[in-house]
Amino acid sequence: MAAAALPTKTTCEISQELIECPICLKRFIDPKILNCHHSFCKKCLQKLVDNRKPKTDFIVCPKCRNKTKIPVKGVSALLNSFFLSSLIDDVINLEGPNQRPKTESSKCRKHTDQELCFHCDTCDLLVCVKCALLDHQAHTLIEITECVKSFRQAVTAELMKFDECHKQFQKVDDSIKHSERRLQLMVDRTLAEILAKEEEEIAKLRNASRLLRERVTEIGQERVKEFKSIRSSNQDKMSVGKEIVASVNDLMQQADNFELLDLKPKVMHNLDFHKELQFQTVQHSRSFIGFKGHDIVADADLGEILEEEKWEVKTEFGEEGEGEGEFKGASDVACFSNGDIVVCDYKRQLLSTFTSNGSYKSTGVQSGTEDGKLKTPRGVAVTSDDLLLVTDGQDVKVYDKELRYIRQFRPSQNQVKGQSESLLSGIAVDKKDRIAVADCKRKVISLHNMDGSIISTIHHAEIGQPCKLTVSSKERLIFQNYVKLKLVCVDFMGNEVFNISTSIDGKPVKPAGVCCDDAGDIYVSSHRGKQGISEIHHYDASGEHIGCVARGLFNPLGMTFTPTGDLIVANLHSVKILHRV
Template identity: 30%
Template structure:
């Protein structure tokens, strides 16, 4: 008896928490679903509508206040919550069972005081042992199912009818009374066989079987769920950045107050009044901007909660509903998910995040202090239209010399041009030499080492190195030795069955012969050995005189570098075909080769010697250290949707700038800003034509190769005197 009491208490708590209508506080009766996925009794919704505005085309949810648009049929046309209906029915059965167990129910067949021990699930009668025997012998009830009171299945559905099956049988065409077997994509409704012949016939209507429609529906809903989850992640990142920016703001404000106080103490008589004014102004800035961060934080919390609730409700609905129920509620669920995905708004933290206090305390000028803000503004654009010889057809790579001159690689023209910082054309950079093999033929990736202004150019299978005066210095190629070591590929060709030791010995011999040669390859020859390139290049050694012509062509094709980055004393070459990054010293000697499955055409190195690269096809931004350990790998997104990343460059150790394509149309390019942990800070430049390559000048300006032109953006600092400071 104690166990029965506990069960009844549990059932009452469950009913009160989950099965009672929020309006009438009674057990749900014919529950209907609103667009916000909240459920209420049909009669309660009718009463709610009559109470407020019977003629209104919308119904406001009393819980979340979201509006649901009603059709001409009103509340009755809203979707039924079949899952909840089945749960209420099952709950009622269990309560009936508990009632029987708690009380001595009299036999409903003979009205005797005999103990009830069986129940006929077909007649829905309780009976004693004697009546049970008689019931089994009667002709009209000999096939009835008799269940013992102690049998747990007494509260469940009849044999052969699971909740989902019974619910499916209840969903029939209101017009023809048949079961639904098809789904009309044109009208977005379930139809029966008669409907397909009368009201939804081809070719005006496109209808498919329920199973096919269910599969398509689930796929669409899963895609929308992914959008919501990505939006949730971006919101979480924005919250983290907001918190970080707020901490930096507080620290900067505290530092300014301290510096102002120290300066004021040194010049007590002169600046005491100014000290008070400065503190008051700094406090106002802190207060104003803190309020902005606080509002952003609250908004992100609300977005996160809404996304969590939506994901939970839709996942529960997808797991518990049948095919017909899912399709019947498809539009409602899609509308809810789209609203949740589009609710996210990207953070606009750039100007606030990079604002800094700048206080000069060495001298005490009239303008005692300044507050510095910055944003990116176009300074100059060149190469668009005009002279055919100086205009760009496909500007895809940019780099800069230490004096500010800008180099641009045009993939269609196979030219590298040099412009001054003002965008004026200076010359073509093609290597001033009479030897054609030392000139540039098909330059692709370019990068400058700012320590000595050496220019590294990927030109076909080799990397050619020049000084600023266009004097050719040496060549080298990606390291094959590292590839073999890292990927256990051995040093065998496809048909070479020799072991690795023999192959290494032969390569060493071939390398030595290549080093001893005094001739260079003919122009356009892909397979010949290159003596200058042999500095640190295992590739050139392998394709030397000991390799066959077939192996030469295959090796050179496989190991052409797809991207290049140079920083301080390090050169990194990405080889997309082999999915590796080859690290070299400045003289071309190999260091090691790292596996990099996602490396493509764009690569950069930050101040902490981490490799940053993008993958256009998979929409990813990846960072790894010099030993192949992943620092981060994140999807590049904008407003919850994947975007395609292209060029990348780094400022210091914490700022990463990425050129992205929002869509396939022109004019949909942007520059996005990420921190050194892969979190998106925001977008700094918008409405670019087709951004491909990025580079930073020594002055901190951002150079963008925008296909038909090159654009230079500079940080415009808004210096405002603290004595007359306003919030920007």
């Protein structure tokens, strides 16, 4: 054990400047702290309170004149200055027992010639030998040094309990801060969804308005054409009538009487044309067109605010088979920034792409070389610039959104003596496009830059086969062990954050897939032993189980989130998209 340090100039300066009460100019006895953070002996403060005129319910600091309200229980209820008390103890220990100041008289008040040497636990009093013999014979007496030692041990034990309380507080506080961050993310996402819905509805209104305006224009043009046709027909008839009338007038002016009489029957016949002259008319109502607006805003809501997290299946696509849009073993999913979904089918050894609503787009990969062909695809992930990463045997292969092969890299070296051959399984990408790859045979997770260069390598005994992997927002890697029923979290340095057994309601479940949302919460697909009764469960960032997201799934494996917060699940023979309702 190291020897106690000798008093130094610094210690003396501390004892003069920091451990003397500014009122009595003596070492603090039971120091109390005012709101202004100045400290004084309890007795000195009590004298200030007793002597104040007029009587007030506050103490004026003798140093800075700031006011501190007197507690209901008096000066003794003010905060203790544990720091000063501890500092005084340290100074006293340095000075040695001969220099120790006596804060209280060591003489017995009843027997003034006797030293106090015992503490009576029964009466909670310091007593001398005579008191012990005369008044405390049947009581529990402890020597003062032993009593102080026991007291210090008790204080240490209580302080250790406080340390545990502090650890619990830190854990709870971290959980609350995580929930607060997650809430803010959810608020921002929900606001964006409302605005998107608003724009969608406005776009629908604008489209409906455009169609109505086009129809009104079309009706107007049709009726104008109709009106012009009728007018043209009537004008033609009138022109013929005018010609006949003009001919008759010329004849009446130029012919003599005999000619007129000779032509009378013919002229009168021609003048009968007006009896057959019928002009077309249009209905007056054909000149009207108007608009009656529907009150769509008053009766139709954009949506509703969800204050509890509940999930339901939004879309399901695919079925068992080997045709287009069908699956034999949908094991993992990834999502591009536009919402398109890529599904890895490990049994058919191919990839398929679908739109955000599940419409089939394409199957297979376009590779100009043998390297681009897939042999044993297991996991898929998408980078921030929409590059698709696929674990294929010992390699990570990179494709674009159209599934065109670009390049590949190999996280592990070839066969090394004493090690098994590499087999890559899970893959994940964080916000900074750092790539994490799980090698389930070598029990290694390697962290890479986008060009494939290594950042770090993490070994962990719980990495099993198969291994799904995800990256949280706090630079943490979360993976599951299907066989050992484990969910494990490590940081990028390999330090274990938590290692928990996946049991729900006391019953063990096999974790098959894992992913994280933007806030860092964890979602785990779990098997209870039989296909058709699988579930998805929600954990917080510290590994605490929150609840069940979905039940009755067939065989959920890999999962990921869409840019809008929906959860995509590879369900072996189909893909489910879950959303909050």
